[in-house]
Amino acid sequence: MTKAVIGTVGSIGAFVSGGYLGPAIVIVAMLLMARVAGVVRPLVRASILLSLPIGISVVLVSVLTRPGATVLFNLGPFDATLEGVDFAGQTIIRLLAISLSIGLFILTTEARAFVFDLERRGVPPRFAFVALATIEAVPTLVERAATIGESQRARGLDTEGSLRARIGGLFPLVGPAIITSLTDVEERSLALESRAFSRPGRRQLLWSMPDRGPERVLRAILVLGLVALAVAQIAGLAIPGLV
Amino acid sequence: MLRLREVSYRYAGYARPVLHDVSLDLASGEIVGLVGPNEAGKSTLCLVASGLAPGSIGGELTGGGLEIDGAPMAGQPLHELATRVGIGFQNPATQLSGVAGSVFEEVALGPMNLGLPARETVARTRAALATLRIEDLAERAPRRLSGGQGQLVVLASLLAMRPPHLILDEPTAQLDPDGTRSVGEALRRLAASGAGLLIAEHKTDLLAELCDRVVVLDGGRLVAAGPAARILSDPTLAGYGVEPPTAVRLERALAARGLDAAVVRQ
Numbered sequence: 001m002t003k004a005v006i007g008t009v010g011s012i013g014a015f016v017s018g019g020y021l022g023p024a025i026v027i028v029a030m031l032l033m034a035r036v037a038g039v040v041r042p043l044v045r046a047s048i049l050l051s052l053p054i055g056i057s058v059v060l061v062s063v064l065t066r067p068g069a070t071v072l073f074n075l076g077p078f079d080a081t082l083e084g085v086d087f088a089g090q091t092i093i094r095l096l097a098i099s100l101s102i103g104l105f106i107l108t109t110e111a112r113a114f115v116f117d118l119e120r121r122g123v124p125p126r127f128a129f130v131a132l133a134t135i136e137a138v139p140t141l142v143e144r145a146a147t148i149g150e151s152q153r154a155r156g157l158d159t160e161g162s163l164r165a166r167i168g169g170l171f172p173l174v175g176p177a178i179i180t181s182l183t184d185v186e187e188r189s190l191a192l193e194s195r196a197f198s199r200p201g202r203r204q205l206l207w208s209m210p211d212r213g214p215e216r217v218l219r220a221i222l223v224l225g226l227v228a229l230a231v232a233q234i235a236g237l238a239i240p241g242l243v
Numbered sequence: 244m245l246r247l248r249e250v251s252y253r254y255a256g257y258a259r260p261v262l263h264d265v266s267l268d269l270a271s272g273e274i275v276g277l278v279g280p281n282e283a284g285k286s287t288l289c290l291v292a293s294g295l296a297p298g299s300i301g302g303e304l305t306g307g308g309l310e311i312d313g314a315p316m317a318g319q320p321l322h323e324l325a326t327r328v329g330i331g332f333q334n335p336a337t338q339l340s341g342v343a344g345s346v347f348e349e350v351a352l353g354p355m356n357l358g359l360p361a362r363e364t365v366a367r368t369r370a371a372l373a374t375l376r377i378e379d380l381a382e383r384a385p386r387r388l389s390g391g392q393g394q395l396v397v398l399a400s401l402l403a404m405r406p407p408h409l410i411l412d413e414p415t416a417q418l419d420p421d422g423t424r425s426v427g428e429a430l431r432r433l434a435a436s437g438a439g440l441l442i443a444e445h446k447t448d449l450l451a452e453l454c455d456r457v458v459v460l461d462g463g464r465l466v467a468a469g470p471a472a473r474i475l476s477d478p479t480l481a482g483y484g485v486e487p488p489t490a491v492r493l494e495r496a497l498a499a500r501g502l503d504a505a506v507v508r509q
Contacts, residue, residue: 112344125356132342184337190290191338191397193299194330195353195404199322203355206348206364 001117002215003105006033009222010101014094016230023090023097030100039107046107047099055092062088117209125203148176244312245269245292245328245408245439251306252291260305261287262463269408269439274430276450276471277443279460280484285443288460289412292441293330294319311408326357328408329401333416335393338400339385346388346396347372347381353404371403374436375429391422398429408439415446427453451475451488459483 010030014023034043064075068083111132119128192198247267253260261284269275269292279285290296294316297303309316311327332338343349350371354364372378377395380388385396394414401409411430415423427449434440434453444450450457454471461483467474474480476491486492494504 112342115342129340129342133340187332187334187337188341190295190299190330191332192340193295193321194293194325195340195400196322196325196356198320199356199358201358203358204361204364205355206351206361 001114001121001209001211002219003109004114005219005222007101007105009226010104011098013226013229014097014101016226016233018090018094018233020090020093022229023093026097027093027100030097030104034100034104034107037104037108039104043100043103043107046103047096050099050103051092051095055095058091058095059088062091113209116205116207119203120205120208126197129197144180145177148180244271244310245441246310247288247292247307248310249307250291250304250309252287252296252304253302254287255301255303257302260463262291264306265291265460265463265465266307267292267441267458267465267468269441271407271439272434272437273456274434274440274442274454276447276454276457277441277460278445278447278450278457278480278483278485283460283483284463285460286412287463289330289410289441289443293328293410294321294324295330298324322356325353325404325406327406328410329404329406330410331394331397331401331412331414333413335388335390335397335417338397339393343385345381346377346383346385346399349385349396350399350403353400357404367403367405371399374402374432375399376432389422391418391425394418394422394426395429398426398433402433402438407437408441409433411440411442411444413443413445415444415449423449445485447475447486447488448490451490459485 010026014026017023030043031040034040063080063084064078066081066084066087068079068081070082071079072082072085073080115128115132118131119125245268247265249264249266250262251260251264252262265288267275267288277285277288287296290300291304292309294309298319298321304317316324316327339349340352343352347368351364351368354367359367369378372381375395375398377392377399380392380396383392385393388396394417398409398414414430415426418426423446430440430442430453442450442453451471456469457471457474458465459467459474459480466483467477467479475488476494480487487495497504497506
């Protein structure tokens, strides 16, 4: 739960604070924690991959279309302004801070542990199950898609040629993957009914996540800090370097 | 005693029933085999006998109903039905919850859903694993099991609910001979522990070894029922698309050549 709060506060904090300093603090904090967890490289890679497509479009749109007094250069009919560069820079640093916050949570948290912890805290078992089953279903779906792909290729389907051939090859893969998944879902839901899944009320879980006092204090500080930051923003209070 | 009384059932959106006036009793400790050609209605009968049809999948009982220990099950909540009758299907991969990190967690899921105290859940889980002799799988990841192991875990998961009746729809259909043998031995132990088993199955060799009685379904109607040895050696069985057990076919082949078929029975 603490990791989820850190990720959420980091993401929202970077978004709310604006400017450069707030998101930069979030980035440094996330990288330091990633170093402790030993996931700096995968985190940076994932974060860049997540931010890059949006970042490129933000740079192009902001730099070339945002009006401003200081024109840096011209590109055809477009003026690249200093204000546009500044806006793009602020957006990209926010994007990086958000993707690092979310990425750190995903890379360092076991999905099952998180969902069981949510259930222990009162989230309905049905919601917890659906969330976890969705996460756990991804590798199965990938495996099945690979199997279907191999069997379709064995029957002559071209899935590795030109872009057009690849796109054309997608349709015979997607159909069987979806249909078999739906069939599986029906059978799984019946099997779960036979194990009293629809019983209302809470379950007594066999496992519980340790929740130490310092973690609870840290979560409270982070949430209060975020609320304070949001209130300051709404009230128009200037926090040097942040707002 | 699980009892189907003159059950007729049709799926939602269909005008014609799939089952017609089917009556069937399943006593504690008894193993009843269910055979018939494809599309005979075996899977539907399994769903009706477990209360999932119409309880979960919809449709309509146009006649008769399901009774357990003399009490009608119509309108019973599914989670209460689950403690009286369990159902297993042919593919272990789609019956495992997909959320358990170990076999122990998988088997414990049902008792946890019942809201049992943790101590009772652990006791039931251990007992179910022990009955099926798969304690050594307890720490394994369910996703990494073989088909036979997966089906044993499914059976253990049902057993942990402690239902007095189990309905199994082709439990060995996707298993190799070793897996089939393991599941067959497990089913025998389940029946010995007092569970009544209804097993829909194409593998008549397995049914010949396990079953006390066999019923034949064709076109949604029960066309024959009786002791397993008599039904499985009935010459009309092949006419329903059911291959007789190997021993029966061997006896017939020997007899056709004028040889002494009694040697097969020995």
